[in-house]
Amino acid sequence: MSTSNIVTRQFERIPERTVLVLLENMIWPILAVISLLILATVPRVFTNTMALRLMLFAAAPLGLVVLAESICLLSGHFDLSVGAIAGFSAVFTAMVLAEWNLVSNPVLGVAIVLAVGSAIGATNGIMIAKLGMNPFLQTLAFLIIFGGGKLALTTRPISDLPEGYVAPGGNEYVAIGILLASFACMAVVFRYTAFGQAVYAVGSDEEAARAVGIRTDRTIIAVYTLSGFFCALAGWLLTGYTGIVSPDIADDMVFSAFAAAIIGGISLFGGRGKLLGALGGVLLLSLVETALNVSGFDPTLIEVVNGVVLLFAILLYNTKESIRERVLSAGVSS
Amino acid sequence: MSSDAPTVSDDAPTAGDAGPKIAAENVRKVFGRIVALDDVSLSVRENEIFAVVGDNGAGKSTLMNLLCGVHRPTQGSLFLDGRPVAFDGPDEARAAGIETVYQDLALMDDLDVATNIFMGNFPRKGVGPFSVVDWEETYERAATIVDTHLERDIDPRAEVAYHSGGERQLIAIARALAFDPDVVILDEPTSALSVDATELVQETVRTLRRNGKTIIIVSHSLDEIFGLADRIGVLYRGSMAAVTNTADVSTDELRSLMVSGERS
Numbered sequence: 011m012s013t014s015n016i017v018t019r020q021f022e023r024i025p026e027r028t029v030l031v032l033l034e035n036m037i038w039p040i041l042a043v044i045s046l047l048i049l050a051t052v053p054r055v056f057t058n059t060m061a062l063r064l065m066l067f068a069a070a071p072l073g074l075v076v077l078a079e080s081i082c083l084l085s086g087h088f089d090l091s092v093g094a095i096a097g098f099s100a101v102f103t104a105m106v107l108a109e110w111n112l113v114s115n116p117v118l119g120v121a122i123v124l125a126v127g128s129a130i131g132a133t134n135g136i137m138i139a140k141l142g143m144n145p146f147l148q149t150l151a152f153l154i155i156f157g158g159g160k161l162a163l164t165t166r167p168i169s170d171l172p173e174g175y176v177a178p179g180g181n182e183y184v185a186i187g188i189l190l191a192s193f194a195c196m197a198v199v200f201r202y203t204a205f206g207q208a209v210y211a212v213g214s215d216e217e218a219a220r221a222v223g224i225r226t227d228r229t230i231i232a233v234y235t236l237s238g239f240f241c242a243l244a245g246w247l248l249t250g251y252t253g254i255v256s257p258d259i260a261d262d263m264v265f266s267a268f269a270a271a272i273i274g275g276i277s278l279f280g281g282r283g284k285l286l287g288a289l290g291g292v293l294l295l296s297l298v299e300t301a302l303n304v305s306g307f308d309p310t311l312i313e314v315v316n317g318v319v320l321l322f323a324i325l326l327y328n329t330k331e332s333i334r335e336r337v338l339s340a341g342v343s344s
Numbered sequence: 345m346s347s348d349a350p351t352v353s354d355d356a357p358t359a360g361d362a363g364p365k366i367a368a369e370n371v372r373k374v375f376g377r378i379v380a381l382d383d384v385s386l387s388v389r390e391n392e393i394f395a396v397v398g399d400n401g402a403g404k405s406t407l408m409n410l411l412c413g414v415h416r417p418t419q420g421s422l423f424l425d426g427r428p429v430a431f432d433g434p435d436e437a438r439a440a441g442i443e444t445v446y447q448d449l450a451l452m453d454d455l456d457v458a459t460n461i462f463m464g465n466f467p468r469k470g471v472g473p474f475s476v477v478d479w480e481e482t483y484e485r486a487a488t489i490v491d492t493h494l495e496r497d498i499d500p501r502a503e504v505a506y507h508s509g510g511e512r513q514l515i516a517i518a519r520a521l522a523f524d525p526d527v528v529i530l531d532e533p534t535s536a537l538s539v540d541a542t543e544l545v546q547e548t549v550r551t552l553r554r555n556g557k558t559i560i561i562v563s564h565s566l567d568e569i570f571g572l573a574d575r576i577g578v579l580y581r582g583s584m585a586a587v588t589n590t591a592d593v594s595t596d597e598l599r600s601l602m603v604s605g606e607r608s
């Protein structure tokens with residue numbers, strides 16, 4: 011370059027920053043492009059507001075599991091047990107309400123399902139933060155334990171749940187409202203509270219966070235507890251959505267949860283990403299699924315498509331990281 | 345917040361008579377089978393610049409990490425203003441007025457400069473449990489801190505990962521100065537800095553002392569130590585080999601103390 015370094019650096023910094031901001035928020039242009047593609051090929055998805063509403067309704071439980079996973083990922087951790095927690099909390103509470111008949115009050119039922127999920131999440135957190143368990147292995151163990159645990163509780167679907175317990179999750183406005191409110195609430199918490207910033211700090215560099223006085227153990231336990239809470243909320247909504255609780259409830263949700271979070275711009279290694287981006291990821295997955303359904307695509311292949319989307323998300327992520335690296339090293343070495 | 349210019353008072357500091365500001369008594373620190381510190385005592389007077397030197401692995405950082413709450417001593421005790429203290433974490437040391445520039449800087453690369461500076465201590469607005477991080481104030485104060493202490497063109501909104509090694513060191517220093525601490529611990533703060541930036545940091549350290557602060561600095565640069573320190577403590581293989589006034593030791597003696605633990 012013939013111009014002086016100082017001058018070029020000042021000029022280069024601005025587009026660099028734009029590139030980085032764009033990379034962080036890539037989900038929204040992607041969502042726009044996919045929407046346009048769908049509009050062009052399967053316009054029915056958009057012309058029919060009913061289909062859109064149903065899409066969001068069906069996406070609410072997954073959305074909450076994505077929120078749970080995203081919170082963990084932001085903290086630099088990992089949760090393989092999200093689906094198992096959602097399923098186990100739902101099955102356990104259904105047993106309490108309709109099989110063991112211990113409780114009949116629907117409000118108490120909701121309290122139980124949320125408490126069970128939060129408690130399992132908290133246990134994940136304590137094992138990881140206090141006992142030094144590897145997050146991958148710890149949550150894998152809980153995936154197996156609680157995924158199997160719900161089968162041990164029942165092998166047949168549980169019905170006859172109290173009306174007041176299933177009705178909210180069965181109402182599309184309530185379900186969509188809970189989804190959006192949860193994301194909005196957590197987005198505010200993560201942006202505007204010391205706790206939220208501590209989660210980003212731990213996710214970026216746990217040692218550094220500890221050195222500046224963040225109670226990293228407590229933060230990690232709180233993260234997993236929150237994650238368990240939102241999984242349980244998902245399990246409850248799922249109960250209402252189907253009206254009954256089958257033993258395979260929420261199985262396989264973990265894969266879509268990762269796909270949506272990562273495609274939504276949440277870093278696999280923690281410290282970067284926005285929760286609203288993850289909501290964008292949920293919308294993208296549901297939109298694709300709805301379009302495939304509406305266009306008569308073989309439903310058994312939808313899982314395959316989800317896998318492809320996940321692969322695409324990871325590829326995208328890698329590209330994003332290498333672009334970021336290049337932009338950053340250009341910024342520092344010039 | 346200290347944004348005082350370096351001209352507050354020019355009285356020569358009399359570090360002689362003040363009582364110990366921060367002290368360690370017979371501390372021992374063991375990591376598994378490694379004895380990092382053994383029976384080390386250190387007494388830093390109020391308003392002095394105390395340098396800690398020693399070979400690699402001598403235990404300098406371990407001693408600093410005990411003083412700032414990162415580690416707890418296996419044995420022995422710490423004192424602040426003459427009172428025994430047992431920090432249960434760096435947050436407690438920070439609350440007691442001790443700020444640290446870590447050797448590894450302890451910066452969070454993914455976060456921006458201002459967020460790094462205020463992590464753990466954000467300005468807040470609102471009341472009680474409803475108070476939230478005041479981002480406007482955060483960025484404004486970060487800009488002021490960067491302006492007054494660094495004299496560098498560092499954007500508070502830029503990610504830390506954006507910055508060069510020296511800039512990162514300056515950011516870590518700015519963070520330590522942001523909260524007007526009584527005691528500043530600097531673990532090799534100038535190892536990655538240019539001549540220019542090193543002078544800036546050394547001048548900052550002198551200003552801190554003029555403003556009544558107590559400074560503990562770990563350094564490998566003998567020039568820096570002789571230029572700054574009132575007293576020097578030499579760690580040799582986990583023990584305090586000597587504590588001396590800077591005026592009473594020669595470069596050669598100091599070198600010899602560092603490599604053999606003896607004045608030769």
Ligand SMILES: Nc1ncnc2c1ncn2[C@@H]1O[C@H](COP(=O)(O)OP(=O)(O)OP(=O)(O)O)[C@@H](O)[C@H]1O
Nearest residue numbers: 375378380398399400401402403404405406407447
């Ligand atoms: N967290 C830790 N876990 C295990 N061993 C440690 C830890 N921290 C320090 N040590 C050991 O303690 C000894 C002293 O290390 P320390 O970092 O205090 O040395 P230092 O004097 O700061 O060296 P340097 O000049 O290289 O910074 C070394 O043998 C090191 O391996």
Ligand SMILES: [Mg+2]
Nearest residue numbers: 404405406447
């Ligand atoms: Mg060291």
